[in-house]
Amino acid sequence: MQLRVRALETILTEKGYVDPAALDAIIEAYETKIGPHNGARVVAKAWSDPEFKKELLADGSKAVAKLGHVSRVGDHLVAVENTPKLHNMVVCTLCSCYPWEVLGLPPVWYKAAPYRSRAVKDPRGVLGDFGVKLPADTEIRVWDSTAETRFLVLPMRPAGTDGWSEEKLATLVTRDSMIGTGLAKNPGDA
Amino acid sequence: MDGVHDMGGMDGFGKVEPEPNEPVFHAAWEARVMAMNRAMGAGGAWNIDMSRFARETLPPHIYLSSSYYKKWQLGMERNLVERGYVGADELAAGRALHPAKPLKRGKFTLESVARVMTRGSFARPAQAPARFKVGDRVRAKNIHPATHTRLPRYVRGHVGLIERIQGCHVFPDTVALEQGEDPQWLYTVVFDGRELWGDDGDPTLKVSIEAFEPYLELAS
DSSP: OHHHHHHHHHHHHHTTSBOHHHHHHHHHIIIIISSHHHHHHHHHHHHHOHHHHHHHHHOHHHHHHTOTTSOOOOSOEEEEEOBTTEEEEEEOSSSOOOOHHHHOSOOHHHHSHHHHHHTTTOHHHHHHHTTOOOOTTOEEEEEEOOSSOEEEEEOOOOTTOTTOOHHHHHTTOOHHHHHTSSOOOOGGGO | OOOTTOOTTOOOSOOOOOOTTOOSOSSHHHHHHHHHHHHHHHHTSOOHHHHHHHHHTSOHHHHHHSOHHHHHHHHHHHHHHHTTSSOHHHHHHTSOOSOOOOOTTOOBOGGGHHHHHSOOOOBOOOSSOOSOOTTOEEEEOOOOOSSOOOOOGGGTTOEEEEEEEEEEEOOHHHHTTTSOOOOEEEEEEEEEHHHHHOTTSOTTEEEEEEEEGGGEEEOO
16 A cells, blocks of 8 residues: 555645645644544533533534634534433444544544444444443433534543542543543543 | 445444554555545545545445555545546556646645644535424435435434534535535434334434435424
8 A cells, every 4th residue: 555655645746736745744733733632621621611511512613612722623513411311422324524623533443344333223332342331221322423513522520530620630531432432531540 | 325335233343443552543654645635625626525425436345345544545546537637547657647637726735734724614504494493303215316425324214303403514415426515404313222223222222313404304
């Protein structure tokens, strides 16, 4: 693949379509600036600031755009909240739609057939693959990202974190907890 | 199209295997593929649904046996050739042989990078009032277009509830075919797990899709 991809880049460059330095800049942004730490800050703020949480659940794009320190988010971000009775999980059965701006590029498993096929039919089985077991009566809501709306799960705040700063709380927020295939870490795990 | 990309509910693909401490890219070429695809899209060579459709129309055995970024590369090559930006002979030669077809938004340069880092809006002014309201019972139509659609097979023919109205958005089914944006109302439609998977389905499960208005009809 490496040779084939290099050949294509040579062609696109020679034809004047792309500047390789601009490609470098895109890659660098996804390798260093845009990742789950952005989403973790959003979640930590929602845990700490009830007014922000309200805004986030009402209009995810607008609320996140207000946070200057997070990478810019375009339209149609929808945040969905986990509660003791409801667990949200996000999938894209048709391709790989994922909230890049807040979580970065999706992991391989998110884009692969096992997750895309089973998440909508056997989410408890999928959660089991991640070592997550929910109470039998928890309602599971799976959001299939079939359009340009993007979903961010707001996980439950772990117990024993009273008085924690947003920065410290953010260390408990994992990527998987924002997709819904995991839970936020407990203070002891961090 | 009823392709292998439409995977919801299929059996036999095995366990989900998360990779601990997964790197952003597994090889340098994956990063180049991602960036070229973004750059050419931003330059106006295609839109996101043309890009998806090119991957969906890969032969099923290729789709299923190729890694994610390999599919991107194959889809991109197909789009470049079909849309006249690169010749098949150029791909074979590994170098430019013909004059370039101008990109709608010009060459992708360092100045263009900021543009792709903010996600564009797919919302458009409505062409008509929304046909459905929150709480309406709707049936996903039993349709099987051979072209690009975002209505997954596993909901077709099933009844769900309109839960949210997401505004009026670019319609993937037409824009993938270069037939215009034809904006349509977009709804979150939620289905009961047992409505989709029968009595053996998980009774605690609800599944929603994002459905464009033409995909839906009122259920009696």
